[in-house]
């Protein structure tokens with residue numbers, strides 16, 4: 001299945017690439033998934049600016065901004081989503097919320113895994129806010145998130161986290177649950 005992995009930081013000097021890359025590389029090793037990695041710098045979305053709410057659009061042709069339409073088309077192609085987010089002021093970065101707001105119906109019924117990084121709480125508060133936001137978007141939550149506390153010190157020179165067995169095992173559980181939910185919310189067959 002097509003798994004979109006969205007990394008939620010775009011700022012200058014961002015540090016979380018080590019987490020995002022680890023998630024991307026681990027997921028890519030799993031033959032069930034074809035990974036579409038989204039660095040949110042690429043879609044280069046303006047602040048949401050459509051005259052019509054994406055959920056009220058009759059089709060993706062209703063976008064007035066080509067960047068928004070291209071982003072919605074990319075989301076539409078995905079079967080499932082993982083978001084890798086930092087925590088800014090106990091929430092997700094505005095740039096990530098903006099990217100979520102740009103799309104409507106294409107989010108519906110896609111399983112969603114949430115992964116965060118930060119200081120002592122490992123970004124857990126950003127994940128809790130994202131749960132509320134993404135439930136409203138119609139995404140289907142995987143129950144158990146992954147958190148990386150003090151992430152800047154937690155990765156070695158090879159890009160592996162401390163307690164890598166723990167994280168690999170829990171990412172595998174997340175990927176298994178994504179596969180199960182995708183089957184449950186589609187025609188009953190996992191997407192190939």
Ligand SMILES: Cc1cc2nc3c(=O)[nH]c(=O)nc-3n(C[C@H](O)[C@H](O)[C@H](O)COP(=O)(O)O)c2cc1C
Nearest residue numbers: 009014015016017086087088089090118119120123
């Ligand atoms: C605007 C801002 C707010 C932050 N707020 C939090 C926070 O609430 N909790 C936390 O654990 N870290 C917080 N941090 C520290 C981040 O965890 C750290 O800067 C991290 O590198 C951010 O991810 P990024 O570098 O990939 O953007 C904040 C950083 C910034 C820039």
